[in-house]
Amino acid sequence: MKTASTTARMARPYHHGNLADALVAEGLKLAAEGGPEALSLREVARRTGVSATAAYRHFTNRDDLVMAVKVVVLARLAAALRAATRSRLPSGLTDAEQARRRLVGIGQAYVEFAITNPGQYRVIFADAAFPGDGPGAEGDDCAPDSPYRILSEVLDQMVATGALAPERRVDAELPMWALVHGLSSLILEGPYGHRPRREQKALVRSSLELVISGLQDGA
Amino acid sequence: MKTASTTARMARPYHHGNLADALVAEGLKLAAEGGPEALSLREVARRTGVSATAAYRHFTNRDDLVMAVKVVVLARLAAALRAATRSRLPSGLTDAEQARRRLVGIGQAYVEFAITNPGQYRVIFADAAFPGDGPGAEGDDCAPDSPYRILSEVLDQMVATGALAPERRVDAELPMWALVHGLSSLILEGPYGHRPRREQKALVRSSLELVISGLQDGA
DNA sequence: CCACAGATGTGTACGGCGTAAACAATCTGG
DNA sequence: CCAGATTGTTTACGCCGTACACATCTGTGG
Known part of the structure; x- marks a missing residue:
């Protein structure tokens, strides 16, 4: 066959x-x-x-086609995030600082992908169904390169390098993912869409720094 | 007339x-x-x-009807947030601690509204157009009770009570709004929809605490 | 080698949708 | 009380998703 x-x-x-x-x-x-x-x-x-x-x-129907498109878009997004994890970083940083910057980097890359590919990005969250990515499908059929997995890896790296306390690691994916998706959504479909690109980028960066700070030394 | x-x-x-x-x-x-x-x-x-x-x-067309529905849903959401700002708080708290809890409260109320009214909530962000709420329409025609305005008020209160440093106040709305919308979206249309309600609430709470901590004492 | 069964693509049809245009009913100001 | 504006109806068109019957191709077993 x-x-x-x-x-x-x-x-x-x-x-x-x-x-x-x-x-x-x-x-x-x-x-x-x-x-x-x-x-x-x-x-x-x-x-x-x-x-x-x-x-x-x-x-079998339109939704099935849409789902297939979703899978490809998720793969493209994952590729963009993966590329961000491989970007050059200033030399002379501690491992912990490197890991932290990686996290900022994939956050920026996520929103950047959404802004650059608004139509395709919006497909991911269309029609209230999600391909078997992310948490809950922890076991076997989780794609080797899904946005969720890449985020998890970087967070693990932060723990390994001492940038993140192990007890703060649990479910740290959610606030990060919620933040970047929320930022993307507010920019694409919400009230922040009319701000100049420069300002959007600055806001995204400071929001990411803020959440990551909370993750590291929050109460 | x-x-x-x-x-x-x-x-x-x-x-x-x-x-x-x-x-x-x-x-x-x-x-x-x-x-x-x-x-x-x-x-x-x-x-x-x-x-x-x-x-x-x-x-004039379907989008116009949808927009009208959006406005009503936003008003209902604003009412829910407003109710949260009026909820009883334990006595004997400092003003700063009160303000902080108010912020957590409206964050929880926001996600709660989304979970309780998924269909109506999703209308707000449907079809890539947003009624004249939020930032950018700062001037005259901003609704007296919009989710954005309520959030702004609570943040102002945090500054007034010393719970938030004034220099951190600028554009603090975005990360908060992005977080709660992201949480709602990941629960309604994303991969966190199948978690038990109890776990969802706990995750929402800890995410809120995390971001607010970052807001208060982040780097 | 070839016929047949299964996989793949076509044509037609039905009901639902958004919306434009012509028409009918109703209200209201002079 | 009537003229003109306001509001609702009917009809029609083209798009959509999709079910069903039919045509075509292709690999495989006799």
């Missing part, structure tokens, strides 16, 4: 050739242009040059 | 009698049942016992 990856390498093995991937790719473009509400099954099919109902051979 | 409030008191002055309010009221119910995506012009009209296009005499 041909695996998906084997099929992907061939030109047009079936009638169209990995239609599923093509539909998701077109869905990503559509989402980038007009957010989740622009992501319609018919338009995706039309742009892929395929009949409207063809998509139903690969996705 | 009859004012809106005068009209509201009469039974059925026109063909239907303040249809606009009736439509918004039905919209609120619909949103409560199925969130913003369930808020359709036709269904609202149907439930109000009126033809589908009648709504166009009072709202």
